[in-house]
Amino acid sequence: MEESANQMSLAVQQSKTAYDNIKERFGDAISEFDANPTMPFFEVLDTKRWVDIALHMRDNSLLRFNYMACLSGVDYPEEGKLGIVCNFESIGHYAHKIAVKVKCPRDGGSIPSVSCVWHTANWHEREAYDMYGMVFEGHPDLRRILCPEDWTGYPLRKDYQVQETYHGIKVPY
Amino acid sequence: MQELGKAEANSTRIIRQDDKRVIIEKDLDTEYMVLSMGPQHPSTHGVLRLECITDGEVVVEAEPYLGYLHRCFEKYCEKVDYPAIVPYTDRMDYLAAMNSELAYCITVEKLLDIEIPRRVEFIRVIVAELNRIASHLVAIGTYAIDLGAFTPFLFCFRDREHIMSLLEWISGARMLYNYIWIGGLAYDVPADFKKRVAEFVAYFKPKAKELYQLLTENEIFVKRTYDIGIMPADVAINYGWSGPMLRGSGVKWDLRRNDPYSIYPELDFDVPVPDGKFSVIGDCLSRHLVRALEMDESLKIIEQCLDKMPEEPNFNSRALIPKKIRPKAGEVYGRAENPRGELGYYIVSDGKSTSPLRCKARSSCFVNLSAMKDLSKGQLIPDLVAIIGSIDIVLGEVDR
Amino acid sequence: MGLLDARVSNRNVLVTSVDNVMNWARLSSLWPMGFGLACCAIEMMATNASNYDLERFGIFPRSSPRQSDLMIVAGTVTMKMAERVITLYEQMPEPRYVLSMGSCSNCGGPYWHHGYHVLKGVDRVIPVDVYVPGCPPRPEALIGGLMKIQELIRMEGLGISRQDALKKLAEKSVDPQQVIDQVRKATA
Numbered sequence: 001m002e003e004s005a006n007q008m009s010l011a012v013q014q015s016k017t018a019y020d021n022i023k024e025r026f027g028d029a030i031s032e033f034d035a036n037p038t039m040p041f042f043e044v045l046d047t048k049r050w051v052d053i054a055l056h057m058r059d060n061s062l063l064r065f066n067y068m069a070c071l072s073g074v075d076y077p078e079e080g081k082l083g084i085v086c087n088f089e090s091i092g093h094y095a096h097k098i099a100v101k102v103k104c105p106r107d108g109g110s111i112p113s114v115s116c117v118w119h120t121a122n123w124h125e126r127e128a129y130d131m132y133g134m135v136f137e138g139h140p141d142l143r144r145i146l147c148p149e150d151w152t153g154y155p156l157r158k159d160y161q162v163q164e165t166y167h168g169i170k171v172p173y
Numbered sequence: 174m175q176e177l178g179k180a181e182a183n184s185t186r187i188i189r190q191d192d193k194r195v196i197i198e199k200d201l202d203t204e205y206m207v208l209s210m211g212p213q214h215p216s217t218h219g220v221l222r223l224e225c226i227t228d229g230e231v232v233v234e235a236e237p238y239l240g241y242l243h244r245c246f247e248k249y250c251e252k253v254d255y256p257a258i259v260p261y262t263d264r265m266d267y268l269a270a271m272n273s274e275l276a277y278c279i280t281v282e283k284l285l286d287i288e289i290p291r292r293v294e295f296i297r298v299i300v301a302e303l304n305r306i307a308s309h310l311v312a313i314g315t316y317a318i319d320l321g322a323f324t325p326f327l328f329c330f331r332d333r334e335h336i337m338s339l340l341e342w343i344s345g346a347r348m349l350y351n352y353i354w355i356g357g358l359a360y361d362v363p364a365d366f367k368k369r370v371a372e373f374v375a376y377f378k379p380k381a382k383e384l385y386q387l388l389t390e391n392e393i394f395v396k397r398t399y400d401i402g403i404m405p406a407d408v409a410i411n412y413g414w415s416g417p418m419l420r421g422s423g424v425k426w427d428l429r430r431n432d433p434y435s436i437y438p439e440l441d442f443d444v445p446v447p448d449g450k451f452s453v454i455g456d457c458l459s460r461h462l463v464r465a466l467e468m469d470e471s472l473k474i475i476e477q478c479l480d481k482m483p484e485e486p487n488f489n490s491r492a493l494i495p496k497k498i499r500p501k502a503g504e505v506y507g508r509a510e511n512p513r514g515e516l517g518y519y520i521v522s523d524g525k526s527t528s529p530l531r532c533k534a535r536s537s538c539f540v541n542l543s544a545m546k547d548l549s550k551g552q553l554i555p556d557l558v559a560i561i562g563s564i565d566i567v568l569g570e571v572d573r
Numbered sequence: 574m575g576l577l578d579a580r581v582s583n584r585n586v587l588v589t590s591v592d593n594v595m596n597w598a599r600l601s602s603l604w605p606m607g608f609g610l611a612c613c614a615i616e617m618m619a620t621n622a623s624n625y626d627l628e629r630f631g632i633f634p635r636s637s638p639r640q641s642d643l644m645i646v647a648g649t650v651t652m653k654m655a656e657r658v659i660t661l662y663e664q665m666p667e668p669r670y671v672l673s674m675g676s677c678s679n680c681g682g683p684y685w686h687h688g689y690h691v692l693k694g695v696d697r698v699i700p701v702d703v704y705v706p707g708c709p710p711r712p713e714a715l716i717g718g719l720m721k722i723q724e725l726i727r728m729e730g731l732g733i734s735r736q737d738a739l740k741k742l743a744e745k746s747v748d749p750q751q752v753i754d755q756v757r758k759a760t761a
Contacts, residue, residue, distance in 0.1 A: 038283055038505040066410050070506060072519045072533035085519060087506045091410050091426055099506065120413030123543040131247070146240035146572055147690060148653045155689055156247055162689040166652045173685050173693045220610055220654060241654045242611055245688045252687045260683065267612035311615065330622030337619075348612060348709055569611055 008035055014096035015040040021062055026053055041085070041099035047111055050102055051138075054114045057088065057100075064093035068118040073128030077158045080106045082134045086114075086121075104134055113139035131156040205233065208554075218315065218561065219568030221542075225549070225557065232557050235549035237542055239572055246573040250532030255281055255498040256355055258532065263349040265534060266570040268311050271297075271304035271340070272511045273570075274353040279434050280507025280518040281355045284500040293358055293490055294436045295482040299370065300340060300352065302471040302478075306377070307336040308512035309464045312565040316461060317388055319562035320397045325388045332380050335373055342369070355498060358490040367479050374472050374479075381468050389465050398457040402548045402560040405455060412547075413540040416514025417467065418564065420446050421460035428510035440477050442470045457563035464512075464565070499527050513537040513565060536570040592730035599642070600723040603670075606641040607634035608661065610648025613675040613709040617647045620712040632719060638664040643722065645715075646701075649677035649684060650692040662699045668735075670722050673701045674715060676708045683708065 008016065012035050019033045019042055029046035030053065044050050057065040065088040074083045083103035090096060104111050113136035115122040125136045126145040133154035136142055144151065152163050162171055211222035220241035226233045246265060250258050262277045263270040275297055282289065314329030337347050343362055344352035352359050388394055404414070409422040419426050427444040429437040445466035452458035502524030508517035514537030521531040541564050548560050609617055621627050621634060635641040638661045650658055662671070673695050676682030681693035695701060702725060705718035728738035 036503060038503055041504070066407075068413055069508070069515065070517050070519055070533065070535035072531070072535075074521065074531050085504075087517070087519070091424065099504075118413065119408075119411050119543065120540055123539065127539075144240075146243040148240070151652075155245070156251075160689075167656065169652065169655055169692065169697060171652065171689065173681060219614065240690075241651060241657070242649060243651055243653070243690045244611075244649055244684050245690050248687050248689065249684075264612055264683070267615060311618075315618075327623045330619060331624060334619065334622075334624045347711060348616060 009037060011097065012037060012040050014094075015098045018063055018065075018094075018096045018098050021060065022053065022056065025056055029053065039087075039099050040097075041101055043101040043103070047102055047104060050112045051114060051117065053100075054117045058117055063096075064090045065098070066093070067091045068120040068124075071121055071124035071128065073132040073134070073156065075106075075132060075157050076103070077106075079103075082106055082109055082132050084111060084125075084128055084134075108135075110135040110137050112137050113142075115139055130154070133157070204228075210235075210557075218566050221561070221566065221568060221571070223545070223557075223561070225554070227554065230553050232549050232552050232554060235545060235557060237545045239539075239542075239568075241572065242568045243572040244569070246534060247532060250529055252528065254527045255500075255529065258529075259354065260349065260351045262534075263351060264569060265536070265573055266511060266513065266516065266538075266567050267348060268567050269304050269308040269512045270349050271300045271353065272308075272509065273516060274350070275301050275435070276507070276509035276511065276516045277518055278353050278355050279509060280505055280520055281498070281500065283507050284503060284505045284520060284522060285355070285495065285498070287356055287493065287495070289356065290488075290490075290493060291436075292483050292485050292488055295478050296358060296362055296490075297353055298435055298437070298440075299475055299478045299482075300343065300350075302474050303336050303340060303370070303373075305471050305512045306468050307333045307340075309468050310336075312464055312512070313384070313388065313461070316562040316565070317394070319558050320394060322388065322391075322394065325384065328380075328384055328387065332377060332384075335376065339369060339373055354491070354494055356494040357492065361488050361490045367482070370475060371479055374475055378472060381465075381472070385465055389462065395458060397555075398452075398461060398559055398563070400453045401457045401556045402552065402563060403453060403455045404544065404548065408547070409455070409544075412544045414514065414544065415537050415540070416511065417460055417463040418514060418541050420444065420463045421563075422455040423447065423449075423459075428508060428515055432508070434507075434509060436478075439481070440474050442473050442477075445470065457559050460563045460565075497527060500524070508535070511537055513567065513570070514541060516570075534570075534573055536573060538564070538566040538568075538571045539573075542566050542571055595731075596727050596729060599668075600726040602631040603643045603719065603722065604635045604641045605632060605643040605645045605672075606638050606661065606665070607636055608638075608644065608647070610646065610650065610654065611675075611677065613647035613677070616709045616712055617645060617674065617715060620715050625712040625716065627716070627719075630716075630719065630723075638662075639666065641665060642668065643670045643672060643719075644699075645672045645674055646678040646695045647674040649682065650695045650698075651690050652692060653690070655692045655698050658695065659698050668729075670703075670725070671695075671699055671701045672703045672705065672718050672722060674705045674718065675710055676706060679704050679706060 016033060023030060029049045031043040031045050033042050034040060044053060057063050067089050069087040069089060071084055071086045074085055076083060081103045083101055086100045088098050102111050111134055113125055115125055125139055129136060129142055130144040130146050131154060153160055165171060206227050208225040208227050210225060222238040223235050225235045246261055249261050259274055262273040266273045310329040310333040314326040317325035341347045344350040404422050406422045406424050409419050423446055425444050425446050430444055445463055447454055447459040447462050452462055500522040502522055504521050506517055506519045508515050516537055517535035519533040520529050523530045549557055644662060673679050678695040681691055684691040685693055703718045703721045705714050707714050725738055725742055728741045
């Protein structure tokens with residue numbers, strides 16, 4: 001472990017330090033740290049505590065992750081799960097970055113919404129809902145954002161079948 | 174949609190008096206009205222639809238509706254190969270296609286962990302900065318149209334046409350280039366490249382100044398944009414703003430400086446941030462000012478690149494492009510500073526297939542636009558147009 | 574030049590047919606709707622701007638469909654937008670013309686295969702008169718398309734329907750290869 005820590009680049013070490021801070025506070029609620037060089041991340045195992053973790057990440061004086069760069073929905077058909085991946089960083093305070101994964105079951109799964117913590121999450125969560133169909137609990141305005149309101153299915157799921165017609169217009173080529 | 178009803182009896186109204194915003198109260202019995210702007214409307218950029226609830230001239234709430242240009246970019250990423258995604262990234266932010274390509278290519282290169290020839294890096298930066306100028310010219314030109322000035326539009330498009338013909342000469346296309354490839358470039362630049370780019374820089378420098386005098390220092394323009402749509406820095410960061418929008422709020426944050434990529438660390442340029450003397454920090458004028466000043470910085474970058482670019486006869490720009498792009502299993506989030514802010518790609522590779530398992534584009538316009546609801550509260554309808562223009566959205570990138 | 578070619582006597586009297594006058598008036602003031610959808614809209618703007626200057630053809634974008642007689646569908650039409658396009662088309666007064674600009678509105682363009690939300694060709698919802706290929710078409714190509722519309726108008730007349738005019742136009746179609754060869758010969 002010591003040796004691998006030495007091999008880590010500076011950016012990954014910074015993420016590791018930030019991760020240790022969160023791990024200390026939340027213990028088993030989050031997974032081990034994945035120290036890959038391209039996008040170091042950890043996963044939230046106890047999804048119910050996701051909002052608490054988010055608030056801690058934003059407000060703790062050693063973390064200050066005030067900027068959510070991206071929130072992407074992902075489909076994991078082998079695990080039977082849907083998930084989101086969020087990329088965070090701190091503008092004006094620290095130079096560290098970290099990514100967080102949250103997963104929920106594929107059918108009827110839900111993830112707590114963090115749109116009250118970062119405004120960015122509001123539209124991104126709507127987009128993830130539009131494309132994958134997971135519900136964000138506590139979201140102020142969870143509607144489809146890109147597809148029309150009466151669109152059927154969730155287009156970015158791996159098993160998506162496109163509908164034949166929409167309002168009488170043929171959809172496939 | 175909230176239920177419509179009678180507005181409060183003592184409705185607040187905002188008027189202007191001697192350059193200051195005065196809030197007066199009138200005892201008028203008014204009713205709310207729904208005003209739908211777009212998706213086909215000359216003053217909305219592209220196919221954005223705004224549903225405004227208005228109380229007389231004052232906007233109570235403006236809710237953006239998107240998706241009128243949702244072209245399934247992320248679905249395509251899962252279906253086509255890594256190199257075939259490049260043309261689709263062009264069509265996302267079609268005003269700054271080179272920048273979008275650059276962001277995508279550096280992200281995949283991060284995942285592949287390959288070295289890029291130095292000459293290629295210089296060419297990439299030059300074309301990206303040329304395209305940034307072209308994009309800002311459109312942004313400024315259409316912003317002037319929004320506010321009722323037609324001449325600056327003609328000025329901007331005249332100069333933009335020079336960049337278009339320059340890039341066409343380099344890449345073969347006017348707008349959507351497919352020039353920057355993963356690991357290299359489609360072609361090396363033509364023989365007279367340095368000379369012609371230098372000529373353009375020399376031509377454009379006085380024109381940029383002229384445009385600044387014509388529009389940015391124009392009193393009518395200043396009055397239309399000064400002290401409107403103010404966004405404080407901390408709220409802007411919380412909204413995830415980036416690019417000229419965030420810098421307009423006084424945050425010195427530029428990915429070319431703060432998370433450098435390519436050869437930007439070697440180059441000397443400023444990150445313009447309004448100082449609060451000419452404009453109120455965070456208002457529409459500040460955002461416009463940042464764009465106007467950034468063009469000069471781009472010219473500076475291009476000049477330095479032309480000086481430093483290594484000459485290599487018989488240079489093969491495709492030499493290091495992998496035959497079959499199949500990155501090892503992993504995830505990456507890579508980004509670059511686009512004219513409109515941070516364009517990021519989150520790519521998941523499973524190590525087996527030649528197309529990504531997931532590719533999400535984090536679009537700057539999408540995030541910048543999400544603050545529209547907050548920005549529009551209590552503004553006058555004509556000011557709403559000024560605010561939308563200052564966000565400088567490209568719907569291709571918002572809806573993807 | 575149509576009307577100007579007509580016989581002018583030295584008493585400043587023009588002798589021509591009613592059809593000619595009406596068509597000349599219509600084709601010299603085509604008013605398209607200022608209506609852009611995607612990438613092609615930027616090329617359309619460039620065509621309107623300084624370098625290509627569409628106004629010399631009398632073509633200037635109008636803000637309202639009710640004042641315009643030409644609709645340039647510039648860009649990708651999505652499922653969500655399709656119904657709005659139909660509404661806009663129906664708001665235009667007759668006689669109206671539609672120019673489909675770019676591959677996306679011609680047939681779905683690069684989004685034809687997996688693009689679940691893209692309409693594969695605007696001609697599925699509204700009739701199209703002229704298609705301009707390209708992704709996006711150059712301003713010259715758009716001007717060429719607009720001149721085709723002008724030709725179509727020239728073929729129309731009192732008692733001649735749009736169908737007949739299209740047939741007439743097809744009869745005197747020009748083979749582009751011949752033109753290219755001519756230009757090559759002239760420049761060689």
